[in-house]
């Protein structure tokens with residue numbers, strides 16, 4: 001029997017959703033493989049995260065110190081490496097987030113444990129994890145096996161698993177002291193700056209008309225705004241639309257934009273890259289319009305139209321006018 005570690009992620013005093021997803025998957029792996037589940041929390045003093053996670057893990061290892069209240073890749077890496085070397089967990093699950101992308105590779109180098117990044121599923125086969133990753137912009141799923149190792153590291157894509165509480169656990173809390181020889185960090189947390197809601201708040205909309213690179217040019221955006229207005233919805237977009245300055249950043253849906261939860265999400269000319277669809281996992285009904293019938297967006301769509309987006313938009317406008 002061995003441990004599975006889950007690194008708890010939090011920001012501004014709140015546990016992030018990815019933590020619950022990792023705990024859900026770790027619980028499933030523990031039940032199938034008779035492992036135990038350990039949540040590792042690195043946080044500031046008196047940040048009360050324990051009550052939110054200790055019924056989802058067998059053990060909670062807690063480091064509390066003002067130096068680690070906010071994310072600091074140098075210190076987090078140092079503490080996690082030492083903890084992994086001490087406990088030798090068979091598997092450490094980390095979010096594929098800016099945190100995880102920052103320290104997971106260096107933990108792998110320091111511990112010698114192999115790392116698979118951005119995984120959307122994990123199973124154990126013959127005592128070793130196997131993962132599923134998406135390649136070619138989400139068009140193909142690849143299964144990746146590890147070479148034999150004492151332990152393994154996996155970063156998990158946000159939205160890949162449920163946030164629900166699965167098995168019953170009674171997490172024993174183990175407080176750990178910060179080692180006196182913890183090196184001084186080379187980076188310093190300065191401030192957390194929220195991108196802000198902007199002129200509109202896409203997170204509160206019931207109907208989002210969302211546009212992607214498929215609209216082709218800035219001049220076409222007003223026609224899609226008009227459709228959103230006619231439908232009583234709000235215009236949102238994928239990242240290239242923001243990168244090209246067709247719309248301001250606060251319209252962007254996705255991992256580096258906003259997570260949205262409309263009743264209906266209409267995706268026009270959006271391919272469905274994982275960074276985008278991770279932001280719409282809370283949507284009630286997803287309707288995709290794309291001229292490519294193999295576009296990954298159709299995998300998450302409840303309804304799909306394979307056609308030119310402008311043809312569909314004009315037909316909708318004609319009905320609503």
Ligand SMILES: Cc1cc2nc3c(=O)[nH]c(=O)nc-3n(C[C@H](O)[C@H](O)[C@H](O)COP(=O)(O)OP(=O)(O)OC[C@H]3O[C@@H](n4cnc5c(N)ncnc54)[C@H](O)[C@@H]3O)c2cc1C
Pocket residue numbers: 211212213214215237238239240241252253254255256257258268269270271272273274275276289290291292295307308309310
């Ligand atoms: C660290 C990182 C963070 C990221 N964060 C985000 C994020 O938060 N949000 C986000 O969206 N992306 C994000 N991305 C980018 C992401 O990987 C994709 O590149 C992006 O989502 C693709 O946007 P798109 O679907 O609009 O464009 P494309 O992938 O170019 O897709 C355009 C689609 O339009 C279709 N199309 C073209 N013309 C028409 C037409 N006339 N009618 C119908 N369909 C048409 C095409 O078939 C295609 O499927 C991030 C990337 C990285 C590396």
